[in-house]
Amino acid sequence: MSSPTLRAVKGMNDILPDEVGRWQHLEQAFRGWFERLGFREVRTPQVEPTSLFVRSIGEATDVVEKEMYSFRHHDEELTLRPEGTAGAARAYIEHQVKEKSPVSRWYYLGPMFRGERPARGRYRQFHQAGCEVYGDPGPVVDAELIDALVGFLQSVGLQGIEVALSSLGGPGARARYRDALVEYFRPHAASLSEDSLRRLETNPLRILDSKDPGDQALVAGAPSIQEQLDGEDRAHFEQLRRHLDALGTPYQIDPRLVRGLDYYTRTLFEIRGNGGELGAQNAVCGGGRYDRMIEELGGRPTPCIGFALGMERLLLATPAVSMPTAPLVFLAPLGERAQSECLLLARELRSRGVEARVEGRGQKLKAVLARASDARASHCVILGEGELDRGLVALKDLRAQSQQELPRAQLVEHLCSQLHLPLPEPRH
Ligand code: HAM
Numbered sequence: 001m002s003s004p005t006l007r008a009v010k011g012m013n014d015i016l017p018d019e020v021g022r023w024q025h026l027e028q029a030f031r032g033w034f035e036r037l038g039f040r041e042v043r044t045p046q047v048e049p050t051s052l053f054v055r056s057i058g059e060a061t062d063v064v065e066k067e068m069y070s071f072r073h074h075d076e077e078l079t080l081r082p083e084g085t086a087g088a089a090r091a092y093i094e095h096q097v098k099e100k101s102p103v104s105r106w107y108y109l110g111p112m113f114r115g116e117r118p119a120r121g122r123y124r125q126f127h128q129a130g131c132e133v134y135g136d137p138g139p140v141v142d143a144e145l146i147d148a149l150v151g152f153l154q155s156v157g158l159q160g161i162e163v164a165l166s167s168l169g170g171p172g173a174r175a176r177y178r179d180a181l182v183e184y185f186r187p188h189a190a191s192l193s194e195d196s197l198r199r200l201e202t203n204p205l206r207i208l209d210s211k212d213p214g215d216q217a218l219v220a221g222a223p224s225i226q227e228q229l230d231g232e233d234r235a236h237f238e239q240l241r242r243h244l245d246a247l248g249t250p251y252q253i254d255p256r257l258v259r260g261l262d263y264y265t266r267t268l269f270e271i272r273g274n275g276g277e278l279g280a281q282n283a284v285c286g287g288g289r290y291d292r293m294i295e296e297l298g299g300r301p302t303p304c305i306g307f308a309l310g311m312e313r314l315l316l317a318t319p320a321v322s323m324p325t326a327p328l329v330f331l332a333p334l335g336e337r338a339q340s341e342c343l344l345l346a347r348e349l350r351s352r353g354v355e356a357r358v359e360g361r362g363q364k365l366k367a368v369l370a371r372a373s374d375a376r377a378s379h380c381v382i383l384g385e386g387e388l389d390r391g392l393v394a395l396k397d398l399r400a401q402s403q404q405e406l407p408r409a410q411l412v413e414h415l416c417s418q419l420h421l422p423l424p425e426p427r428h
Helices: 018-035 048-055 064-069 087-095 140-154 171-191 194-202 203-209 213-219 231-247 309-317 336-351 365-374 387-389 408-418
Strands: 047-049 069-073 074-080 104-115 124-136 159-167 265-274 285-290 304-311 328-333 355-358 378-385 392-397 404-409
Touching: 018 124, 018 304, 018 309, 047 048, 047 087, 048 064, 048 074, 048 087, 048 124, 087 104, 087 124, 124 140, 124 309, 140 159, 140 265, 140 285, 140 304, 171 194, 171 203, 171 213, 171 392, 203 213, 203 404, 213 408, 231 265, 231 387, 265 304, 265 309, 265 365, 285 309, 304 309, 328 336, 328 365, 336 355, 336 378, 336 387, 336 408, 365 378, 378 387, 378 408, 387 392, 392 408
Parallel strands: 328 355, 328 378
Antiparallel strands: 047 074, 069 074, 104 124, 124 304, 159 265, 265 285, 285 304, 378 392, 392 404
16 A cells, blocks of 8 residues: 655744745844844743743633644643744743843744635744844834834835734733723624634633624724723823824734733734735734733733734745845866865865855766856866876866866965965964
8 A cells, every 4th residue: 555645733833945045144134123122032942831822822722722732641631832922921021031130122933823725825834033122011012013024025025014013901901901892792602603702701802803704894893992092091092193293103003902912001003914825914013012921821921012023925026136146156176186186176166255155976076067057156167187196176167158177276375366365364
């Protein structure tokens, strides 16, 4: 019986070497941009205790109810992280970071896992780049973060950037809003989807992000959280808006903006884009303030704000850029003695910043030269027994289609000057 063909898990993608260049470019751009704002990288595990996500993201959310990859290992209930904020907060508490520095700025990059229905821009393993600020109640930092994020997205070529902004207020506003939603939805209970009907009792806010078309029609007429904000929430939001206005950062107030995670308080935002191959999944980035999470997870009260952007969505939306690559030289040894010599030469060339490939498979020179020009190599070093005996190498310039012989000892210097590479530092 033949075994079934092995394939990647549905919704989880391979990223092949041809595509990785664009990922690295974006990752480097992200690191550079946010390190200039004082963010430092944190790396936390991809597996966390399930209870961490239940307690932070919220029990009655789509992510926790339907999308988590959870499993039991020995006696532990574990989950592949569906997002990065909860794990970073757990690490922040566990390592008592607040004791050492009252304000911290962290960023992370890496895979996240949600068992959603796969579509273009929506995957089961996807990658986020995110930032979290701990210990700063805003709203100055809120404006700084949103402005920096818009600047970053522009710098990597995202088109049609729209910032949707809202404030969810503090716990008081949330409780009042909850009541207002129950009052609004209860008379329509018979028309609500099964999930939303259940959430009317457990978590009415989550009805607002229901994807059911019937629910969505009702949601359009639902009361807005803005009406429930107290004086301090309102002042916080207005100051944030004034800072954004002063920075000239465009945004639209979206009073029904809700994001599928329960931990948000006050500032909430989502950034959408268009262009490229980005289709319906146009939310490139989402974030907000979560002033109560650290305390709810057992840490000392710490106001926080952060965001995460979806790398796949950003890549779909932004143009391909041509990546600078190291100059490339092929080495073609003809015979075994020449193979060792070519390995030595390649090592020297690489130490000078050249990508060097030794073709040691004993093929015909013609085939090696064809492959070298396919790979856009600038030169091919040819080393046969004859050249070896005379201490020479043959150097073919693939761009000029010329060939010359030169002493082996001069080869590396000669190539470096041809390729405009800096001369080595003199040794002392
Ligand atoms: P989120 O809105 O759930 O927020 O995800 C942030 C971004 O991750 C989305 O805007 C989207 O670009 C990308 N994303 C989410 N799910 C998928 C998926 N299934 N496939 C592809 N991309 C996806 C968070 O995760 C919060 N932790 C953000 C945050 C950080 N809030 C405060 N700090």
